[in-house]
Amino acid sequence: MEVVYIAGGCLWGVQAFIKTLPGVTCTEAGRANGSGHTLEGDYDGYAECVKTEFDPTVVTIKRVMEYLFEIIDPYSLNKQGADIGEKYRTGIYSENPEHLKEAKAFLKERSDADRIVVEVLPLTNYVRSADEHQDRLAKCPTDYCHIPDELLNKYKN
Numbered sequence: 550m551e552v553v554y555i556a557g558g559c560l561w562g563v564q565a566f567i568k569t570l571p572g573v574t575c576t577e578a579g580r581a582n583g584s585g586h587t588l589e590g591d592y593d594g595y596a597e598c599v600k601t602e603f604d605p606t607v608v609t610i611k612r613v614m615e616y617l618f619e620i621i622d623p624y625s626l627n628k629q630g631a632d633i634g635e636k637y638r639t640g641i642y643s644e645n646p647e648h649l650k651e652a653k654a655f656l657k658e659r660s661d662a663d664r665i666v667v668e669v670l671p672l673t674n675y676v677r678s679a680d681e682h683q684d685r686l687a688k689c690p691t692d693y694c695h696i697p698d699e700l701l702n703k704y705k706n
Contacts, residue, residue, distance in 0.1 A: 550574055550602050553613060554581045554642040554672055557621045558629025560597040561685040562694035562701065566620055567599050568684075569704040572608030576601055578678040578685070581642045582670060592636040596668075600675065610651035614641065617667075619703075620696045626666045630695025640668030642675075 557563040560578045568576050576599050583595030603613070621629055621639050629637050641652045652669040656662050686694060686701070694701070 551605050551645065551648070552600060552602050552643070553610065553645075553648050554579070554598045554675060555601050555613070555617060556581060556596040556598040556638060556640040556642070556668070557617055558597070558637045558639065558695050559632045559693075560599055560678065560682065561692060562696035563597075563620065564599045564684065565686040565694070565701050566696055566704075567601050567616075569701070570603075570608065570613075570616055571704065572604045572606075572612075574602045574604060578682045580636075580676045580678065581640075582673050583676070586674065586676065592634075595636060595676070596638050596640055596642075597636050597678075598640075598642065598675075600677075610641075610648045611655050614652055614655040617641070620700055621667070623665045623667050624661075631693065632695060638668060639666070640670060642668070642670055642672040644672050646671075 564576050564578050579600050580595035581598040583593040585593035627635050627638050649669055
């Protein structure tokens, strides 16, 4: 299994969507690439993200990027749906240089690459979100989510 960290706006919907994808074996709501090491205080530059464990024999990073692009506006800086702020930026973070290389290649292949604001960066740090944020939409299905229900349910078995 391999791990990648996916930021696509509010993590509640991103986690609900990512969990349904073929090849994904485990997810965890968290924050990536900020300057603090706890959940106390503000976000300290963190992006809301989903730690995603996946089977690389089933799903590639390119396919992960294609899935991400189904649920985000890749041209929107620090905003997805009604969620606004640096913590809602979009990106792929990894400790594996090959993941980053594949993600950058995916972006470069697109005809609109010069307009895309999705980050592709090494993971510098990660903090797990509080229990109340883990699988939040499953616990509270009427909470706000920027991802339409048809996409949240698109890959469910």
